[in-house]
Amino acid sequence: MDPCKAAVVGASGYSGEELVRLLIRHAGVELVALTSRQFAGQTVGKVFPRFAGTRYAGLAFIESDISRILESGAQFVFLALPHGVATEYARPLIAAGLRVIDLSADFRIKDVQVYHDFYGEVHHAPELAALSVYGLPEIYRAKIQSAQLVASPGCYPTSVILPLVPLLQRRLIKPQSIVVCSMSGVSGAGRNAKVDYLFAECSESLRAYGVPKHRHLAEIEQELSTAAGEKVTIDFAPHLVPVSRGIHTTIFCAPAEGVEAWHLDHAYAESYGREPFIRLLGTAGLPDTKNVVQTNFVDIAWRHDPRTGRFVLLSAEDNLTKGAAGQAVQSLNIMSGQPETTGLL
Amino acid sequence: MDPCKAAVVGASGYSGEELVRLLIRHAGVELVALTSRQFAGQTVGKVFPRFAGTRYAGLAFIESDISRILESGAQFVFLALPHGVATEYARPLIAAGLRVIDLSADFRIKDVQVYHDFYGEVHHAPELAALSVYGLPEIYRAKIQSAQLVASPGCYPTSVILPLVPLLQRRLIKPQSIVVCSMSGVSGAGRNAKVDYLFAECSESLRAYGVPKHRHLAEIEQELSTAAGEKVTIDFAPHLVPVSRGIHTTIFCAPAEGVEAWHLDHAYAESYGREPFIRLLGTAGLPDTKNVVQTNFVDIAWRHDPRTGRFVLLSAEDNLTKGAAGQAVQSLNIMSGQPETTGLL
């Protein structure tokens, strides 16, 4: 099978850079274009010195221009753009028959009212949000296969949704009991020049932010509600901690009537036992971001606390890989009919 | 007033070193002895090069020997020893009329059965545990004043108990709804040569540990139960994160019937409005460990989540200062009749 042709729009941020890192080692994809207003005309090896000497070192960034992207022959386009600008690219690219994987939040929320509530603005393209498939392969693999537009999940949502969906689908926990505590590395804030994210500000600093209404709750609750078959509202406290990459999530929830600890073992084994990128650590291991950084794995563990009766679920992932670029490549693998792990193991 | 005389037993660990750091700047204390098996005979300036050139640089460590401590003329003795060995020092020192501030967990737990349950061994000295005062000045100030033996609180417990007690005392929250998520710096693991705490293992690593039954739950629940007037059992998930110092705690809990957001503002202002080492950040600010590191402050903030109805409480402290040595010095200030902030601001 010939490699499929892909382009990356907005390749200068951390997610874009991670896409390039992954595609360099991907035997089934030919990267035919990268766009960046800032770096147009410069080569990959120049903009990202880390990639000098590798396969795409000499590839020059082009302007973020629809016609240029179409000329590149790309069949798949990754959009790695800031919030709010994906529509202007997704519309014409889809109209031209290309398949789009968007890494922003722009098409993830199906309910435009929820979007407005969390993002404080009218949805730019409700018809694209309706059309899009939420790009979590472990839940929507079949739909991703034929999707024209994939809305690749956010970093926190991936770490929260994956541990909870098997339990909610089987009604093993009380949906309204869910409380989530996450920690994220600083790359999650993007390559943005803000004083808050300077080394001298973040080192030796631990802090919560966005409490109690972080935007990612919109997609988290959308997916949890779908799994539960009822509206789910949760508490979510994200924390900024001094690592570059990685998200660790700890979830507390109460069992439904009659549910015992072994039900979780069974549910996870059944839902994820064959998933290539979910590692079930069970009731003995505990996730550590250092084991998932620069990989596409999510590690999941769980505990029953006999003293309080609650369950504690724990997950770890790389916010830029499984939480962004890796998951997007996983979707591309599915969409293009390649083995799902190609370039990701 | 003449400075009081103090000794530090087991001064070679991180808490002991922090005690020395604080006492160097303390005008109301004369440090008359430091003991350490490992470093006996060496000077402070040699063992801790950071303190060379300061007031106690030339003071030599002595053997951890009762008679030597008594000879030093110390009126107050800080015990900064590993778990399980405080009794052999506390008994004879108290018998000799000295006043002891113990930084270990050995005398914190009043119920020997609870001690056995969490520490897996018979209590070494139940009579000392019964005698001791839990050294949290914001709660037990009066008792500390006249205490012969202060059991200085643990690092996590300080960060959990302080935000919850005013709410439990006033029955503003449902005790059984409490869920706690904490992050701690690596100095919390002590100056112990273990592979797990190497720089190359901890850097870029985020992980939970001790879930769901960390030892600190024993004292946390003891104090929460006292405040609530009923037995309180909670969930607690500590996490190890790559900072040297600092603890950040996030607490979720449900309001009691009829309680509204402003009740918390009122409760905190009433309980802590005049506390010199508690800074109330209210419903706007958020704690950050970088603002409390190397200080004796605890910063506390709170939020009401109208979507779920829960409260979110957040606190930050330095695990070695307010969470250990600083709090112990605060107790000494109270015991010796000095202004409580002496040497700590």
Next chain:
Amino acid sequence: MDPCKAAVVGASGYSGEELVRLLIRHAGVELVALTSRQFAGQTVGKVFPRFAGTRYAGLAFIESDISRILESGAQFVFLALPHGVATEYARPLIAAGLRVIDLSADFRIKDVQVYHDFYGEVHHAPELAALSVYGLPEIYRAKIQSAQLVASPGCYPTSVILPLVPLLQRRLIKPQSIVVCSMSGVSGAGRNAKVDYLFAECSESLRAYGVPKHRHLAEIEQELSTAAGEKVTIDFAPHLVPVSRGIHTTIFCAPAEGVEAWHLDHAYAESYGREPFIRLLGTAGLPDTKNVVQTNFVDIAWRHDPRTGRFVLLSAEDNLTKGAAGQAVQSLNIMSGQPETTGLL
């Protein structure tokens, strides 16, 4: 003695914040004004949450306005401003009889031609540069005492000049053999929102910069030349490393004819044996920035390499304390006739 009155102009950067940290604990100084365009009207406790609950928490920043500074009653003014703007403050303040301690490079270089060569612009106020005293107390203590304008040394220069001056003054080394390698923490780059200094860029990054003609060479060579009695030109390679604070400097140089290892021991003991802020580690110890961070000490060690014949000199300091704010306070102590260590030990 009444405390002297001091103001800090441009208190919002890292050096300004460090000045505030030091002055909070300084019994001989009353801080009467802080200025900041950005934060005028806000209190110290609000702008620097770390200082809430301390002595100056309620002090409000004022506009950086000469008349406001004069009204404050300040006798001493610290200028903690970006490069190039000190003149507009120093001139009128000095004219009004105030004594000024400038933390920028603006008045350090005596030779306006050298200034032009390294800073690429005409000197703003050669008459002030001529008037100023280079604020290195270990070298210029007597002149600082009566100085109207102190040009407080740069962070790198302090770490380079102090180890070399005793050797150059005694002609123990060949001036043209000097090669210097320094590492600095990221706070050295200031509280500036630049992508280069983001946590995710600096963590796990080691890199040289400013090679081979860093601006600090101007003042380094000025002072080394004065000590040597001849023009000294050196190589200097600064490196950015992932710590928040701290500078470590390693210097290689060749002995002059007939000089032996013990000559260094003697020279350092003679020059610095009684200096309160220089700790001589000799030929056994090695400096570590963790021992000097948040202190005003410089640690100095030296070695003779019998294989090559060269000397290796090593120093460590906190770039914000001895390398900036601490040294400035040390000068103020001298200027105001207080014990030199007041507030700094």
Next chain:
Amino acid sequence: MDPCKAAVVGASGYSGEELVRLLIRHAGVELVALTSRQFAGQTVGKVFPRFAGTRYAGLAFIESDISRILESGAQFVFLALPHGVATEYARPLIAAGLRVIDLSADFRIKDVQVYHDFYGEVHHAPELAALSVYGLPEIYRAKIQSAQLVASPGCYPTSVILPLVPLLQRRLIKPQSIVVCSMSGVSGAGRNAKVDYLFAECSESLRAYGVPKHRHLAEIEQELSTAAGEKVTIDFAPHLVPVSRGIHTTIFCAPAEGVEAWHLDHAYAESYGREPFIRLLGTAGLPDTKNVVQTNFVDIAWRHDPRTGRFVLLSAEDNLTKGAAGQAVQSLNIMSGQPETTGLL
């Protein structure tokens, strides 16, 4: 071509783990055995949770036993053992016809007197040291091809030798003028439980060590002398800095008579212009370890300082990849006749 079969002896340290990481992605090697006394019987996925879910996750460690290694069918054996124990494996494995790549210092030093001088003990196997090829492909590619025993270079030596050899070979610099300053990440100290390498000790710490006679000087000077055709003695100051991985080296040296800046450009282009793992940054770029971490690249830049006349050479590498495991795999690729970059790009 069938993949060649390889074993890793002593796979539990950082270099061993890095070998496993690289071999997982290497299409031309089949990993047939890993040995470890500590972990015998456990699987790769258990010992290194990072590798769970990958190709060799189920492979069980075996005892470090010659007969077991021979039974595995390995044609190539990597020895990733602590200093001093390689001989007991290398001798019988070579006798049995296997080809050995040793990552320790045991066979790098040809002159047993030099070995004794730097390592303080009699050489264990001078005949193997004599037989071995120093495994720096950019210098000894042809010899590596047919080597029975490769002594893979140390981490610091790789970063020092590569920038200097082209200049020494062409007599462009004065050999006795060389002064080297290196910084290394903490993984360079190995996975050893020592207080010195705890996170809380290394974070916010910058320090030199091993000055002036670090063991790596033995192999550095051996190779520099060979290149220069005369005995070369240099100064070398290694520094420990808070990164996990990475070495940055800065070298100062004086040009030989008549040498100009452009001679260096020419020499590097000629020697390394076609090297797949050396990236020449020239006189504009500067190496940064973040660009080489987890790659097999060495980045090299150089400058002429017209003020002093000296050259400044700079290099960066990953101490565990190009400085250890990656370079060893590069040698294996050469020895086994595969493209040299297989599995390393």
